[in-house]
Amino acid sequence: MKITKETIQHVANLARLNLTEQEKEKLTYEMENIISYVDKLNELDTSGIEPTAHVLPVKNVFREDKTKKSFDREKILANAPSQEDGCFKVPKIVE
Amino acid sequence: MEYEIVIGLEVHSELSTKSKIYCTCTTEFGGEVNTHCCPICTGMPGVLPVLNEKVVEYAVKAGLATNCTIAEYSKQDRKNYFYPDLPKAYQTSQYDLPICKNGYIDIEVNGETKRIGLTRIHIEEDAGKLMHDEWDTGSLVDYNRCGVPLIEIVSEPDIRSAEEAKVFLENLKAILQYIDVSDCKMQEGSLRADVNLSVRPKGQKEFGTRTEMKNLNSFRGIIRAIEAETKRQIDEIESGGVIVQETRRWDDNKGISYAMRSKEEAHDYRYFPEPDLVPIVLDKEWIEKIRESLPELPEARKKRYVSEYGLPEYDAGILTSSKALSDFFEDAVSKSSNAKAVSNWIMGDLMRLLKEKNMEAEEIPFSGEYLAKMVALIDKGTISGAIAKKVFDKMFNTGKDPEVIVKEEGLEVVSDEGALVAVVTKILENNPQSVADYKSGKEKAFGFLVGQAMKETKGKASPQIINKILKEELDKM
Numbered sequence: 001m002k003i004t005k006e007t008i009q010h011v012a013n014l015a016r017l018n019l020t021e022q023e024k025e026k027l028t029y030e031m032e033n034i035i036s037y038v039d040k041l042n043e044l045d046t047s048g049i050e051p052t053a054h055v056l057p058v059k060n061v062f063r064e065d066k067t068k069k070s071f072d073r074e075k076i077l078a079n080a081p082s083q084e085d086g087c088f089k090v091p092k093i094v095e
Numbered sequence: 096m097e098y099e100i101v102i103g104l105e106v107h108s109e110l111s112t113k114s115k116i117y118c119t120c121t122t123e124f125g126g127e128v129n130t131h132c133c134p135i136c137t138g139m140p141g142v143l144p145v146l147n148e149k150v151v152e153y154a155v156k157a158g159l160a161t162n163c164t165i166a167e168y169s170k171q172d173r174k175n176y177f178y179p180d181l182p183k184a185y186q187t188s189q190y191d192l193p194i195c196k197n198g199y200i201d202i203e204v205n206g207e208t209k210r211i212g213l214t215r216i217h218i219e220e221d222a223g224k225l226m227h228d229e230w231d232t233g234s235l236v237d238y239n240r241c242g243v244p245l246i247e248i249v250s251e252p253d254i255r256s257a258e259e260a261k262v263f264l265e266n267l268k269a270i271l272q273y274i275d276v277s278d279c280k281m282q283e284g285s286l287r288a289d290v291n292l293s294v295r296p297k298g299q300k301e302f303g304t305r306t307e308m309k310n311l312n313s314f315r316g317i318i319r320a321i322e323a324e325t326k327r328q329i330d331e332i333e334s335g336g337v338i339v340q341e342t343r344r345w346d347d348n349k350g351i352s353y354a355m356r357s358k359e360e361a362h363d364y365r366y367f368p369e370p371d372l373v374p375i376v377l378d379k380e381w382i383e384k385i386r387e388s389l390p391e392l393p394e395a396r397k398k399r400y401v402s403e404y405g406l407p408e409y410d411a412g413i414l415t416s417s418k419a420l421s422d423f424f425e426d427a428v429s430k431s432s433n434a435k436a437v438s439n440w441i442m443g444d445l446m447r448l449l450k451e452k453n454m455e456a457e458e459i460p461f462s463g464e465y466l467a468k469m470v471a472l473i474d475k476g477t478i479s480g481a482i483a484k485k486v487f488d489k490m491f492n493t494g495k496d497p498e499v500i501v502k503e504e505g506l507e508v509v510s511d512e513g514a515l516v517a518v519v520t521k522i523l524e525n526n527p528q529s530v531a532d533y534k535s536g537k538e539k540a541f542g543f544l545v546g547q548a549m550k551e552t553k554g555k556a557s558p559q560i561i562n563k564i565l566k567e568e569l570d571k572m
Contacts, residue, residue: 053192054170054368055370056373060375061373062147063145064147065112065113065114065148067119068119071133073132087237090235091234093234
């Protein structure tokens with residue numbers, strides 16, 4: 001599969017990464033190698049094989065609908081780089 | 096040119112479970128910011144979500160009540176996007192194997208029944224709340240709502256007008272309330288809709304390009320948004336432009352929608368199966384048990400009100416539109432022999448008072464039994480219709496038993512003819528001019544005298560008896 005610089009730019013945008021031109025060149029090459037390697041899997045004949053939704057042979061792990069005490073707000077906010085009025089503060093979201 | 100509107104709706108409804116979808120924090124609305132949070136719902140690294148079993152049950156209930164096929168095998172997926180209301184940077188949702196598929200809801204518009212298809216219903220988690228300040232440098236985030244369970248109900252593009260969209264949403268809301276899986280309080284955001292809308296020249300087969308409008312949380316807002324977007328698209332086409340497929344944000348205050356910046360709506364969610372949550376496998380027997388446990392749904396109740404109580408279809412429709420109102424009617428009618436009168440009082444005075452006081456049917460301050468009692472008081476002739484209106488108002492304002500109100504205020508009909516003759520004689524003495532007018536053939540004067548007599552008895556006399564006595568007394572003169 002051919003990976004272009006535009007694809008790398010798109011993926012970087014989605015992941016909120018700023019890449020230099022050099023990094024983009026390098027990643028284009030590396031990504032193409034990785035994808036080609038994984039592409040090998042397509043050589044396998046998987047007709048008649050059920051798609052796997054989960055690797056564990058486990059189903060229906062549920063909990064009862066019961067509440068427990070939540071965390072103290074101080075603890076929840078303890079790792080926040082910025083906070084204000086009991087809230088997490090994030091860079092301004094402009095619409 | 097004549098255009099046809101094509102609408103599909105995506106409705107998000109918060110489920111009324113006690114705890115969140117993947118953790119034990121409460122789902123309660125309100126509360127101090129960030130006090131209903133734990134490491135799971137704030138997306139801390141290394142935590143493991145565990146699915147709330149009630150979420151599955153409620154979603155299946157919703158699916159069964161809307162004629163869906165329930166998937167015996169479904170799974171959860173991660174929907175990836177960056178937005179600060181979502182601390183994990185992905186929303187746990189369902190992608191290719193939703194829990195319910197291929198349902199429908201019947202709606203009635205202008206006397207015609209129409210079937211609106213449902214593509215799917217899936218479970219997912221709600222996001223937190225962002226607060227913006229015009230002047231401030233940052234936005235504040237409250238994660239209390241983050242992880243509250245939602246079902247997303249996706250309709251087929253079968254809706255053709257704002258009116259149809261409204262009726263569809265009303266019916267859906269009523270169904271969810273009847274089966275008790277969501278309180279559907281739009282003002283608290285527990286029912287919200289996104290509108291996918293396109294227009295096409297009437298008769299054309301292909302769909303036009305659609306836009307998606309987000310942020311709609313009132314019936315009125317949805318209708319206005321549909322009307323505005325229809326006009327915008329037609330104007331654009333008529334003036335030679337093309338419709339761009341985009342997400343638009345509706346501003347209810349200004350009554351217009353804006354295109355959201357493309358960065359905000361990166362429709363590249365890179366879904367993949369949620370590795371932390373295992374598949375949901377439901378057996379047929381369990382599904383059937385849930386189906387049997389479903390209560391009578393609004394449509395069935397409506398039909399029963401028409402056949403069992405002989406109510407007009409319109410009235411039956413209004414009564415069943417809200418579960419609380421319908422339950423109130425059921426309560427009253429089970430203690431009354433006059434269903435028609437009970438319905439009329441609800442449709443008339445009760446609806447008027449609720450509207451005046453800006454109250455919901457859930458807040459009716461007296462029981463159905465009291466309404467049944469009041470109707471019985473009228474039917475037995477203990478109070479007149481005019482007085483009943485007063486009793487009803489009083490009952491609404493105080494929540495008191497109507498029999499007590501009637502007794503306390505002495506509102507029983509005066510049927511003692513002797514007492515009424517005295518009243519009429521007095522009225523005639525005090526109004527010689529009206530008597531003379533009547534005698535000279537002016538019929539109007541008679542009505543005036545009746546009115547005076549009713550006033551004198553404070554409405555407690557039966558007008559028929561007053562009429563009779565007045566005629567007799569005037570004839571004697």
